[in-house]
Amino acid sequence: MGIRLLLIILALWALYIIVRRYLSRSIDSGNRQENNTTDNMVQCKVCNTYLPESEALIKEGDFFCSEAHLIAGNDES
Template identity: 55%
Template sequence: MGLEKVSSSSSGGVTTQRKERQMLLKWILWGLVIFWVYRQITGRKAPTGSLFSNFTGTGRVQRPPSEASEELETTQDMVRCAHCGLFLPRQEALSQRGDWFCSEAHRQAGVRAQ
């Protein structure tokens, strides 16, 4: 008799544990569904620095914009260095007699025949 009670109580405990796990899984799944619906309704993105902040949902990772591109909201005129041919923004270039240069060294070297 004692063995029957132990076996019935131990099998009942396993069933109870299984039911508890299933209930916990259901609560977790419901929580995820509610969170997903909330995100869809509010349109909020994941916070910056979180695990999924750069994921676009298309299988591609979205790179965060650089600080320089955020500052430059308008287009800039580009000029070509008369010495090396490098293109750079006009505001960063040095000019001499109508020619543009990328550095002081190239300005001193002058126009290079190309």
């Protein structure tokens, strides 16, 4: 009797973990899709290199690949 009860508890616990994983996975994939749509490729104003918007430096609507180019871009104008 004791072993059967233990097996039932284990089965319910496993089911609980599977359901939790499934739910967290669906939430994660939703977040990833949002990140993909917002992560546009942008072009550095100075060297014209394409880089993800999340990695780019933005100043006054212009994109820069690095701090050095951000300063160089400001000196131009």
